Amino acid sequence: MTPELAVTAVALSLAGILSFWILRLYRKLQAMEQYRRDLIVNITHEFLTPLTVIKGYAETLLLDKPDRRQAQSHIEIVQSHADRLMKMVEDLLRLSRLENVNPRERLSLVDLREFCGELYHRFKPRLDARKIAWNFAFKPPLGNIETDPGILEIIFNNLVGNAIKYSEPGGRIEICGEREGLNVRFEVRDRGIGISREDQKRIFERFYRVNKDRARESGGTGLGLSIVKHAVKSLGGEIAVESEPGRGSVFYFTIRA
Ligand SMILES: Nc1ncnc2c1ncn2[C@@H]1O[C@H](COP(=O)(O)OP(=O)(O)OP(=O)(O)O)[C@@H](O)[C@H]1O
Numbered sequence: 001m002t003p004e005l006a007v008t009a010v011a012l013s014l015a016g017i018l019s020f021w022i023l024r025l026y027r028k029l030q031a032m033e034q035y036r037r038d039l040i041v042n043i044t045h046e047f048l049t050p051l052t053v054i055k056g057y058a059e060t061l062l063l064d065k066p067d068r069r070q071a072q073s074h075i076e077i078v079q080s081h082a083d084r085l086m087k088m089v090e091d092l093l094r095l096s097r098l099e100n101v102n103p104r105e106r107l108s109l110v111d112l113r114e115f116c117g118e119l120y121h122r123f124k125p126r127l128d129a130r131k132i133a134w135n136f137a138f139k140p141p142l143g144n145i146e147t148d149p150g151i152l153e154i155i156f157n158n159l160v161g162n163a164i165k166y167s168e169p170g171g172r173i174e175i176c177g178e179r180e181g182l183n184v185r186f187e188v189r190d191r192g193i194g195i196s197r198e199d200q201k202r203i204f205e206r207f208y209r210v211n212k213d214r215a216r217e218s219g220g221t222g223l224g225l226s227i228v229k230h231a232v233k234s235l236g237g238e239i240a241v242e243s244e245p246g247r248g249s250v251f252y253f254t255i256r257a
């Protein structure tokens with residue numbers, strides 16, 4: 001091969017590699033742009049429902065001048081939708097903070113016994129009200145683990161909150177944990193309504209709710225599990241679900257600890 005030919009061959013392969021990388025970068029930017037657009041559509045759509053209700057009831061209060069009892073009931077509806085908007089804003093802020101967090105900076109020793117005790121006390125009124133039994137089993141006892149306690153709390157608050165919300169009265173919730181090499185693996189089990197296979201694929205998406213009407217009534221935004229997913233990722237782990245409609249669900253997650 002002549003030197004000119006060799007130079008041309010090298011130049012061509014460099015150009016090939018370069019165009020491959022440019023194309024990859026372009027596709028990545030396109031995907032990010034699509035993600036940003038979908039997010040804006042999602043957020044505006046989700047905000048529109050409570051805003052429309054608030055506006056409608058405010059207009060009725062102003063124009064129809066209802067009696068005291070009716071006015072009270074309208075104001076309560078306005079308040080519950082305002083609360084829902086507030087929760088959505090707080091959840092979105094939490095999500096965006098989690099996307100930028102570096103938990104390595106906030107590691108501390110967490111005593112799991114104490115942590116679960118506090119968790120239990122936080123949920124006790126709701127567990128008692130719905131007669132739901134609670135059990136936690138760490139085998140062998142895990143003692144202290146090194147992690148970000150604030151983020152671990154976000155994960156458990158959401159998973160346990162869901163386990164209660166989607167269980168019938170008289171149900172049972174179990175929290176298990178065990179060490180797996182460099183990780184700790186947790187499970188939150190319930191015997192609630194369960195989730196179909198199709199829905200299992202989507203529940204970690206922002207704003208996804210299996211039964212939108214029921215979730216709206218219970219004040220759910222559909223952001224809880226996407227917050228959990230980001231929280232678990234920020235602790236170096238992964239999350240998955242196994243569930244059967246009518247029998248219950250198990251949410252598994254690992255964290256580096
Ligand atoms: N333990 C569970 N059992 C049955 N269904 C569940 C369970 N956890 C989540 N789901 C389903 O997954 C959907 C998404 O859950 P997610 O926590 O993201 O939202 P949410 O509970 O509706 O609202 P919030 O944002 O207030 O948590 C829920 O609407 C529910 O249908």
Ligand SMILES: [Mg+2]
Nearest residue numbers: 158162224225
């Ligand atoms: Mg939830």
